Amino acid sequence: MAHLICEVVYRGIFQKNLASRITRGIVLSARKSGRWGIAFGRYGDSPQRNGVPAKDFAIVADTPEELEQNMARYEPKEVDVTICVDDTLCKGVESWAWYGLQPINALTVPNGTVLVTSTQSVDELLKDTHRKKTPYNLSILPGKASFAGLWVYKEDHTEVRVLGALAKIAPKFLTIEAVSEAIKAAEWGSDLKVQSARKAYDRLQVRAVMPHEGNPETPYSFTLPKWWEMREGVSIPSLPIGKPIEGDQGYRPVRSDVFKKFSSRTMRPVVNFDTCVKCTLCWLQCPDSCFDVTPELLYDANMESCCGCGICEAVCPVDNCITMVNESAFHDNASQWEMWRKDKPAYQAWLNEKIADKATTARSHGFRYRGQYEEELERGERELGGSSLADGIPGENAEQKGIKVGVHSEHAVAVVTGVAEAPGA
Amino acid sequence: MTTVAQAPTRAPYQVEQELLISGSEAIAEALTLADIDVVTAYPIRPYDTVMQAVAKKVANGLLDAEYIVAEGEHSQFEIVKHASAVGARVFCGSSGVGWMYAMEPITVTPALRIPMVAMVGNRALDDPGAFGVEHNDALSVRDLGWLLTWVDTAQEALDTTLIAYRVAEDRRIFLPIAISCDGAFLTHSQTICKVPTKAQVEAFLPPYNRADLLLHPDNPITVAPQVNEDWVMEIRQQNNEATNRAYGVIEEAYRDFRRIFGRDLHNPWFEEYMTDDNPDVILMGMGTLSMPVKVTVRKLRAEGKKVGFIRLKWFRPFPYERLAQALGKAKAIGVIDRDYSFGSPFGSGVVANEVRAALYNSEKRPPLIGFIFGLGGREVTIENVTKAVELCEHAARTGKTDKGTYWLGVRE
Numbered sequence: 001m002a003h004l005i006c007e008v009v010y011r012g013i014f015q016k017n018l019a020s021r022i023t024r025g026i027v028l029s030a031r032k033s034g035r036w037g038i039a040f041g042r043y044g045d046s047p048q049r050n051g052v053p054a055k056d057f058a059i060v061a062d063t064p065e066e067l068e069q070n071m072a073r074y075e076p077k078e079v080d081v082t083i084c085v086d087d088t089l090c091k092g093v094e095s096w097a098w099y100g101l102q103p104i105n106a107l108t109v110p111n112g113t114v115l116v117t118s119t120q121s122v123d124e125l126l127k128d129t130h131r132k133k134t135p136y137n138l139s140i141l142p143g144k145a146s147f148a149g150l151w152v153y154k155e156d157h158t159e160v161r162v163l164g165a166l167a168k169i170a171p172k173f174l175t176i177e178a179v180s181e182a183i184k185a186a187e188w189g190s191d192l193k194v195q196s197a198r199k200a201y202d203r204l205q206v207r208a209v210m211p212h213e214g215n216p217e218t219p220y221s222f223t224l225p226k227w228w229e230m231r232e233g234v235s236i237p238s239l240p241i242g243k244p245i246e247g248d249q250g251y252r253p254v255r256s257d258v259f260k261k262f263s264s265r266t267m268r269p270v271v272n273f274d275t276c277v278k279c280t281l282c283w284l285q286c287p288d289s290c291f292d293v294t295p296e297l298l299y300d301a302n303m304e305s306c307c308g309c310g311i312c313e314a315v316c317p318v319d320n321c322i323t324m325v326n327e328s329a330f331h332d333n334a335s336q337w338e339m340w341r342k343d344k345p346a347y348q349a350w351l352n353e354k355i356a357d358k359a360t361t362a363r364s365h366g367f368r369y370r371g372q373y374e375e376e377l378e379r380g381e382r383e384l385g386g387s388s389l390a391d392g393i394p395g396e397n398a399e400q401k402g403i404k405v406g407v408h409s410e411h412a413v414a415v416v417t418g419v420a421e422a423p424g425a
Numbered sequence: 426m427t428t429v430a431q432a433p434t435r436a437p438y439q440v441e442q443e444l445l446i447s448g449s450e451a452i453a454e455a456l457t458l459a460d461i462d463v464v465t466a467y468p469i470r471p472y473d474t475v476m477q478a479v480a481k482k483v484a485n486g487l488l489d490a491e492y493i494v495a496e497g498e499h500s501q502f503e504i505v506k507h508a509s510a511v512g513a514r515v516f517c518g519s520s521g522v523g524w525m526y527a528m529e530p531i532t533v534t535p536a537l538r539i540p541m542v543a544m545v546g547n548r549a550l551d552d553p554g555a556f557g558v559e560h561n562d563a564l565s566v567r568d569l570g571w572l573l574t575w576v577d578t579a580q581e582a583l584d585t586t587l588i589a590y591r592v593a594e595d596r597r598i599f600l601p602i603a604i605s606c607d608g609a610f611l612t613h614s615q616t617i618c619k620v621p622t623k624a625q626v627e628a629f630l631p632p633y634n635r636a637d638l639l640l641h642p643d644n645p646i647t648v649a650p651q652v653n654e655d656w657v658m659e660i661r662q663q664n665n666e667a668t669n670r671a672y673g674v675i676e677e678a679y680r681d682f683r684r685i686f687g688r689d690l691h692n693p694w695f696e697e698y699m700t701d702d703n704p705d706v707i708l709m710g711m712g713t714l715s716m717p718v719k720v721t722v723r724k725l726r727a728e729g730k731k732v733g734f735i736r737l738k739w740f741r742p743f744p745y746e747r748l749a750q751a752l753g754k755a756k757a758i759g760v761i762d763r764d765y766s767f768g769s770p771f772g773s774g775v776v777a778n779e780v781r782a783a784l785y786n787s788e789k790r791p792p793l794i795g796f797i798f799g800l801g802g803r804e805v806t807i808e809n810v811t812k813a814v815e816l817c818e819h820a821a822r823t824g825k826t827d828k829g830t831y832w833l834g835v836r837e
Binding site: 023024027028031036037038039040041043044068069071072073074224225226227228234 | 445447471552553556557608609613614615616617716717719720802803804806807835836837
């Protein structure tokens with residue numbers, strides 16, 4: 001009797017299909033060796049919203065009875081493998097389904113594995129990842145977070161690379177042969193993706209993480225009230241209005257200290273206070289009221305409250321005054337305004353460094369116009385990109401879509417096998 | 426070098442397939458096999474997963490059906506009601522307050538003897554806005570002439586959908602059937618499921634024949650004229666008789682299902698789990714709570730406790746005679762409700778009081794405790810099921826209950 005429990009921690013909507021393909025792939029691979037399995041989402045996570053952390057699970061077991069034992073719970077209380085498909089989730093996850101900030105490794109069993117798709121190094125990831133009382137393994141699957149949408153799926157092979165890596169982590173349940181067989185079946189006989197899975201399998205590195213390693217911060221938490229403590233009539237008290245920041249200067253709204261939502265953020269605004277014209281647009285348009293008004297009437301995006309939607313950048317009338325930067329470039333939620341006030345030249349240097357690197361400032365999700373993804377593929381901008389769309393992607397309903405199944409140009413194959421050249425490989 | 430593969434030849438449903446699908450997708454497989462004619466949709470979680478799965482079947486050319494997105498649940502149920510009257514095999518469904526919004530067409534459907542099959546993705550009724558499972562949505566129609574069944578697994582959802590059409594469209598019945606599926610636990614969980622062949626389904630499910638009730642120019646009839654007090658009781662009596670006939674028709678359908686599909690669904694009415702040795706305590710409930718309960722039963726059996734479980738499958742018609750017989754074997758009964766019925770006898774849930782009534786005329790009437798569990802999708806934990814068994818054991822020893830109902834799993 002044995003079983004394997006995996007969770008996939010992902011960004012709502014952007015990675016919904018990715019997470020579901022991974023958990024399905026786990027069950028279908030395990031089925032190839034006669035095992036039983038279930039794939040399901042953390043239902044309380046839905047309705048999903050852009051970027052809101054969410055979870056899918058896959059459980060495989062030797063017998064249906066043992067599977068039932070594990071299905072009897074709403075969600076697993078501990079998992080053998082935590083698969084994190086966006087490295088900024090290593091900062092902790094706050095979802096619709098629970099309260100407080102959950103460390104990414106919270107459910108990982110002692111000596112279990114956290115598998116992260118990332119272009120960062122282990123040391124960088126450990127700046128974000130909270131400390132765990134027991135040792136565990138950290139494995140990095142080199143690559144950018146694969147973001148798509150509710151109705152679209154980005155064929156950049158992330159799902160099969162995760163499955164290949166998993167075959168290395170848990171060979172007792174998923175052999176690379178079983179994984180390859182399942183991928184091939186799901187891909188209408190093509191073995192293009194099998195190659196990507198095998199490459200991930202061959203190259204996976206494991207780093208043991210000790211209890212003293214990681215982010216020492218205690219994540220915020222919340223205790224649910226008892227039924228008789230709660231107000232009646234499905235009502236909750238509102239937050240009080242805000243207060244000035246210093247003396248009677250500035251304004252900071254009162255924010256919930258138990259529901260912060262910042263773990264939804266994949267990008268954050270970086271503000272150039274020296275070029276700000278105090279037009280108030282960012283402050284007015286922010287859907288989360290995340291801007292604090294400083295005594296100088298500047299606007300400081302509070303990182304405990306910002307969801308990273310990018311509206312402030314879009315409405316700001318001054319070029320490069322607000323720039324959205326990939327969240328992985330930061331390791332704390334410190335106030336930018338405080339930093340600016342303390343040492344303006346140092347702040348300018350910091351700001352220039354953060355916004356200069358177009359590789360990280362480039363939008364990490366979403367497309368601005370139809371066909372952008374195809375263009376990026378053409379230009380080779382996506383180092384993990386799949387085959388050229390015109391060649392046809394093997395997959396679901398290929399026949400109905402009039403796509404030629406299993407036909408790939410040499411060029412397309414080269415792009416895909418170039419996966420290992422991703423930073424950090 | 427990449428191999429060039431041939432696209433598989435499309436020959437759907439010619440051989441039995443094994444698919445990894447959710448309860449909702451399993452229903453869509455059954456609907457495709459049943460070759461439904463009209464389906465109406467209006468999104469609400471968790472029912473919307475069925476709607477999406479059916480849309481995909483239509484889009485992929487596997488199902489030739491009119492797929493109508495209504496502007497609300499009321500219209501959704503009205504449209505299929507009319508389509509069924511003109512001879513179409515129909516499907517629709519909803520969840521929680523969506524189902525309640527359709528209440529007017531839902532109410533008139535049984536009297537018109539419309540064999541509509543609907544899926545209810547069980548969901549807590551607002552407020553508070555929540556989407557976890559609670560059975561009050563489907564139970565709200567328990568007195569109206571709908572046949573109601575609860576399923577537990579994706580496989581059972583698929584099988585029961587086929588059975589539902591067979592029963593509903595039987596000329597002796599012509600009543601709507603709602604298939605209740607626990608939100609999340611069943612609708613959103615993917616498990617391995619066997620999908621039968623088209624030939625098997627054709628052998629099991631004859632075409633829908635509305636016969637003399639067909640609304641058609643060649644068969645001029647008026648449906649639902651206004652009446653006075655001279656007519657209503659007789660019409661109700663017709664519905665009552667049809668519902669009573671369902672006991673026999675359901676048994677028949679399960680017998681044929683077993684013969685044609687080779688899957689033994691045992692007793693059509695309820696599943697008995699470890700009840701053969703006249704256990705001290707029998708727990709009872711509907712839907713997916715069976716999983717934690719069965720796991721607990723196995724655990725307690727290993728500790729030497731005589732505990733069993735009965736999972737009720739059909740709530741309407743309610744198998745009161747067979748159930749009274751099966752429950753009479755125990756020294757105490759615990760009925761787990763995933764619903765509430767405020768101000769009811771003993772403050773119990775709906776199922777517990779139905780069981781109390783079913784036992785009233787029995788010679789063997791063990792003490793019965795009602796339990797309210799897992800409302801709004803809260804996890805039914807093994808700890809709480811164990812607690813329920815302990816309370817029932819106490820009742821088994823003393824022959825009486827201290828309290829009619831316990832709420833377990835509430836923060837207090």
